[in-house]
Amino acid sequence: MTKPPVVLITGASRGIGAATALYFAEQGYSVCINYKADEASARLVAEKIRMFGVKAEIFKADVSYEPDVLALFLFIDETFGRLDVLVNNAGILKGQMTLLEMDAERINHILSTNITSAFLCSREALKRMLSGASIVNVSSGAAKTGAPYEYIDYAASKGAIDTLTIGLAKEVATRNIRVNCVRPGLIYTDMHADGGEPNRVDNLKHKLPLGRGGKAEEVAKAIYFLASSDASFTTGSFIDVSGGL
DSSP states (O other): OOOOOEEEETTOSSHHHHHHHHHHHHTTOEEEEEESSOHHHHHHHHHHHHTTTSOEEEEEOOTTSHHHHHHHHHHHHHHTSOOOEEEEOOOOOOOOOOGGGOOHHHHHHHHIIIIIHHHHHHHHHHTTOOTTOEEEEEOOTHHHHOOTTTOHHHHHHHHHHHHHHHHHHHHHGGGTOEEEEEEEOSBOSTHHHHTTOTTHHHHHGGGSTTOSOBOHHHHHHHHHHHHSGGGTTOOSOEEEESTTO
């Protein structure tokens, strides 16, 4: 019997990551759920996934820290024996402020968590991936706006994700491994509270052409499309899930 495909989703205990894990499971994928701190939420996501009759395992790792990344991928080798899709979703947002108020500790924490993690996980994934595999990066609409007066450090980290997507897609194209990216906009997730504005989506949704905030499940479906064979001739590309902004 052919083993089901395997997806690793970083930062999958909540929000877009959790929704993506559930959607891949619904499509028949075994899922490795990476989390950094919230074990209870990760276990809940795994329990929901198993209801689809597929395998789900959780693994605690700070994916910006190289030893944790190596341990995570060793776990995948031993537990799943393959890796077909990597979703680089892990990321953080800090309180709103201007650059004049930021210190190096904050900036480096944002950059290491949001971009170093994607580099390290992509590197280890590529060591294991075969022809037809796929990487999907999760960027942000902030990569295009710059998020002035709010969190330009976060926006810059997501701009780096965009550049990683373009460059890595070209590096691995001859191996028939695709690298693509989604850029969510105003999506209802807990991350906005981390930035100090829990009601951000409702406060700003009137500025969107579609006039509403997005759902994590809508981002998950875009991620799945890019990872799937339906996007087999698509690499180095982006889908903006941003309500038309």
